[in-house]
Amino acid sequence: MDTRRVFTTIDTHTAGGPTRIITSGLPVLPGATVRERLEWFKGHLDPIRKLLLNEPRGHRDMYGAVLTPATDPAADLGVFFATAGGYLPTCVHSSIGVAVALLETGALSVTGSRRELCFETPSGLVALEPRREAGHPTAIALKTQPAFVQQADASLDAPSRRLAVDLVFAGVFFVLIDATRNGLDLGKERLPELIVLGQHVLAEANRGFTPSHPEQPNAGPFALALFYQRTGDRAVRDVVIGRTGAVDRSPCGAGSGALAVLLRARGELGIGDEITIEGVIGTRFVARVLEDTTVGGLAAGRPEISGTACITGFHQFVLDVNDPLQEGFLL
Numbered sequence: 137m138d139t140r141r142v143f144t145t146i147d148t149h150t151a152g153g154p155t156r157i158i159t160s161g162l163p164v165l166p167g168a169t170v171r172e173r174l175e176w177f178k179g180h181l182d183p184i185r186k187l188l189l190n191e192p193r194g195h196r197d198m199y200g201a202v203l204t205p206a207t208d209p210a211a212d213l214g215v216f217f218a219t220a221g222g223y224l225p226t227c228v229h230s231s232i233g234v235a236v237a238l239l240e241t242g243a244l245s246v247t248g249s250r251r252e253l254c255f256e257t258p259s260g261l262v263a264l265e266p267r268r269e270a271g272h273p274t275a276i277a278l279k280t281q282p283a284f285v286q287q288a289d290a291s292l293d294a295p296s297r298r299l300a301v302d303l304v305f306a307g308v309f310f311v312l313i314d315a316t317r318n319g320l321d322l323g324k325e326r327l328p329e330l331i332v333l334g335q336h337v338l339a340e341a342n343r344g345f346t347p348s349h350p351e352q353p354n355a356g357p358f359a360l361a362l363f364y365q366r367t368g369d370r371a372v373r374d375v376v377i378g379r380t381g382a383v384d385r386s387p388c389g390a391g392s393g394a395l396a397v398l399l400r401a402r403g404e405l406g407i408g409d410e411i412t413i414e415g416v417i418g419t420r421f422v423a424r425v426l427e428d429t430t431v432g433g434l435a436a437g438r439p440e441i442s443g444t445a446c447i448t449g450f451h452q453f454v455l456d457v458n459d460p461l462q463e464g465f466l467l
Contacts, residue, residue, distance in 0.1 A: 141455040143188060146241070148233035150445040151419035153386030155233035156188055157201045161453075165204050170214040171225070171258035173204050177216070178223055183463050189220045190464025193453055196220050197382045201230045211256035212244055220466060221380035225258035225355075226307040228389020228441050232276040235264045236445040259307055259352075267442075277442040278389065280307060282429050283397040284436035286348055292340040294333060301337070306394035306439065308359040309347045311337050315365040322365050322375050324416065327383065334361035334377025350432025360384075362391045370411045386443070387415030392423040393439030400425045400437050 143161030147154065162181070167173035177185075189198040197220065204214040215234055217227040235253055238244040244253060246266055253264045263279040283306035290301050292311075297319075302312040315322050322330070338361050347356030357379075364374040376384035376391050384391070392413040399405040410424045425437040455462060 139454045140457045141184075143184070143453045143455075145188070145451045145453065146237040146447060147449045147451060148237050148445050148447050149385075150229040150232045150236075150389075151386035151415060151421060151443050152417045153199065153229035153233075153384060153388075154197070154448075155199045155201055155227075155230040155445075156194065156451075157203065157234055157237055158184075158188065159203065162202070165202075169207050169258075170204060170216055170256050173214070174202075174216040174223060174225070174258050177202060185218045185223075186220075186463035187455060188453060189218060190466055192461070193464060194220060196380070196466050197385065199227060199230050201227075201234050203234070206256040208256045208261060211254045211261060213238075214256040216258050219378070219382065221378060221382060224308065224359075226262070226280070226390065228278055228280065228307070228393070229384075229386045229443065229445075231255060231257070231262055231264065231278055232389065232443050233445045235266065235276050235278075237447055239266060240447055275442050275444050277440055279426065279438060279440050280390065280393050282431050282436040282438050283307070283393050284431050284434050285398055285401045287345070288398075288401065290345065292337065292344055294336055294340070299337065301341070302398055303341070303345060303347075303358070304394040304398055305347070305349055305355065306397060307390040309356055310391060310394045311341045311358050311361045312394060312398060313337065313361065313363045315363050320363060322363055322373055327375070327416070330363060330375050331377055331381045331383060334363070334375075335379060335381055337361045338377075338379050350434060360388070360391060362388065362394065364395060364413075367414070370405075370409065371414070372411060373414045375416050383416060385415065385417055386419060387413040387421045389421060389441045389443065392421045392441050396423040396425050396439050397437045400428075401435065 165173040200218040217224040286303040341358040349355040376388040
């Protein structure tokens with residue numbers, strides 16, 4: 137075997153959401169900020185993303201995390217995120233996976249009076265508080281950047297119906313769809329239909345609305361469709377679909393924050409009140425709004441999302457020069 141490149145990874149799942157954390161095999165990434173390093177990676181190393189996240193090593197719904205030294209002295213490390221379909225400036229479930237992987241392997245620690253880790257992402261600093269028992273993290277509580285409702289009670293066309301939707305920014309732009317209000321069924325047997333509908337919703341949202349972030353002009357487009365259904369006073373089930381048709385196995389961390397901020401804006405959730413979000417496979421995150429704030433003069437809230445992650449494997453992946461599928465494939 138003529139091996140050109142070798143990559144090592146730690147793989148995790150956070151409430152079912154996979155993350156492949158690249159720990160070696162990459163060159164030093166140039167750039168004065170983590171965002172600049174993401175852009176450099178995208179322009180120069182995108183075949184590595186495809187190699188590690190596409191089939192046959194990954195799959196359509198695979199996520200990845202790229203570690204890099206922090207440029208902000210307040211941060212423990214820098215990190216940005218990728219999927220089989222592209223790149224993300226932030227990802228809650230993958231951030232939780234990175235935190236657990238590095239805590240469990242001893243690469244990072246929280247000792248003495250220090251209670252939190254700090255990650256520098258392209259979307260800003262993210263604080264993560266490990267909650268531990270017997271020396272191991274039982275959950276990670278992640279405080280995101282402020283989130284806000286861009287437009288409540290919007291509507292868009294869908295096949296054979298018009299949907300009432302809410303447009304929310306929580307790290308990325310979401311289209312939130314109340315299943316009960318719109319007469320939708322979120323049962324697992326409906327997943328193929330929801331995938332098609334979610335892609336349609338995102339395409340229509342990007343045609344009909346302009347993602348608007350007062351401080352991040354390039355924060356768009358609308359990237360995720362989140363279908364949700366209230367199952368109790370402070371309990372929700374959701375199904376989250378990406379633009380490529382990917383289904384989030386977890387309840388979606390950023391989406392959980394988006395839901396909490398929407399309910400807060402409606403007056404249905406108080407500061408510190410917890411809401412439990414159950415995803416498509418039955419796993420759960422807990423979300424709350426820690427404080428009201430503003431983003432560029434817009435009313436906003438700062439969400440916290442708590443969830444658990446586990447290491448699933450330590451891997452070495454190789455690039456064989458004779459491999460005819462050096463960037464993998466997606467079906």
